[in-house]
Amino acid sequence: MIYADNAATTMLSKTALNAMLPYLEKNFGNASSLYAFGQKSKEALEESRETMAKNLGCRADEIYFTSGGSESDNQAIITAARLGEKNNKKHIISTAFEHHAVLHTLENLKKQGFEITLLDVHSNGIVSASQVRDAIRDDTCLVTVMYANNEIGTIQPISEIGNVCREKGVIFHTDAVQAAGHLKINVKEQNIDMLSLSAHKFNGPKGAGVLYVKKGIRPENLIFGGAQEHGKRAGTENVPAIVGMASAFNENCNNIESNSAKTAELRDRLIEGLEKIPYSELNGDRHNRLPGNVSFCFEGIEGESLLLLLDDKGICASSGSACTSGSLDPSHVLLAIGRPHEVAHGSLRLTIDDKFSEKDIDTIIESVTDVIERLRNMSPFWRDLVNGKRPHVFEKRR
Numbered sequence: 001m002i003y004a005d006n007a008a009t010t011m012l013s014k015t016a017l018n019a020m021l022p023y024l025e026k027n028f029g030n031a032s033s034l035y036a037f038g039q040k041s042k043e044a045l046e047e048s049r050e051t052m053a054k055n056l057g058c059r060a061d062e063i064y065f066t067s068g069g070s071e072s073d074n075q076a077i078i079t080a081a082r083l084g085e086k087n088n089k090k091h092i093i094s095t096a097f098e099h100h101a102v103l104h105t106l107e108n109l110k111k112q113g114f115e116i117t118l119l120d121v122h123s124n125g126i127v128s129a130s131q132v133r134d135a136i137r138d139d140t141c142l143v144t145v146m147y148a149n150n151e152i153g154t155i156q157p158i159s160e161i162g163n164v165c166r167e168k169g170v171i172f173h174t175d176a177v178q179a180a181g182h183l184k185i186n187v188k189e190q191n192i193d194m195l196s197l198s199a200h201k202f203n204g205p206k207g208a209g210v211l212y213v214k215k216g217i218r219p220e221n222l223i224f225g226g227a228q229e230h231g232k233r234a235g236t237e238n239v240p241a242i243v244g245m246a247s248a249f250n251e252n253c254n255n256i257e258s259n260s261a262k263t264a265e266l267r268d269r270l271i272e273g274l275e276k277i278p279y280s281e282l283n284g285d286r287h288n289r290l291p292g293n294v295s296f297c298f299e300g301i302e303g304e305s306l307l308l309l310l311d312d313k314g315i316c317a318s319s320g321s322a323c324t325s326g327s328l329d330p331s332h333v334l335l336a337i338g339r340p341h342e343v344a345h346g347s348l349r350l351t352i353d354d355k356f357s358e359k360d361i362d363t364i365i366e367s368v369t370d371v372i373e374r375l376r377n378m379s380p381f382w383r384d385l386v387n388g389k390r391p392h393v394f395e396k397r398r
């Protein structure tokens, strides 16, 4: 099997697993218990907090452990919204291609009387700091822009947006779920006030995440109860998962440059191979993208059929289309970068890591090329394109 869906989730690293095992087996104490056995878990928790903080460039008491990216996004946005409300500021700026953890939270706030501006995304999958600057108003309480997009992998100018927000005195949150552990992040240098990350996207376990909140901003509780996480997130801490997250994050951050250079080289080989398929186009900027992300649209193809046939060949990939979630709408991300509906349906996302070999990449290229040819040969839609009954969207190029 070739697992090329690392944006969906990643394999737990051996280092993370080994770090977790003692807390799953013998050190199972509750971190809130006062006896020494419980305090072992507390120590592990606080060490993990230090590790996360060191690798994000912040203080340990600015790190809040959560269940993952969705919870962190919700808590960050609701924190800024409630603060804004108190100051009569009910305008929030975000982008049209955020993850649903952000978009759906914003939709909910809209029902509560907030005004939401979703910035357009350029066709290269990037939002500019000047767009953010132009959209900020006196009543803006939050700018939330993702660090890197989960479908097309494009990296946003986070430091520049951070500068604009700092200058204008507006809270800046970034959903860094796809970036953390893959790109260098320093929240202080980049003027980030709140940041979300999720362990399972960087070889940590599922069900653990972090919300970084700059000192001075009081996080709003989503979960009430015990006094865990400075009283801001109740519930017995998932110590094994948190320890695993910190261990995986530390390992990834220590190797970030070499891993990303190797992954980017493989990514470029994959892009070059897939570009040879006629009437295909890469989604998003060619260079300013996550080292492991390759996202394509192919004319005359249904993304779901492509995925199923690739699965038959032992390749795990993903499509931008939302059909699997019960909707026939194409991906909001692909529509946001201006892909027409019929092309957005024919998308493929392959997300790789540094463990791939050149042979794996070549197998993927060969398999995708073969499956696309087979699907096109069966497609009446493709026949219409070939017969000139419908116009092509992309260049033939080959």
Ligand SMILES: Cc1ncc(COP(=O)(O)O)c(C=O)c1O
Residues within 6 Å of the ligand: 007, 008, 067, 068, 069, 070, 071, 073, 099, 101, 146, 148, 149, 150, 175, 177, 178, 198, 199, 209
């Ligand atoms: C950009 C982005 N934000 C948020 C999430 C949600 O993270 P989690 O699965 O940890 O809740 C994801 C997961 O795919 C993501 O890619």
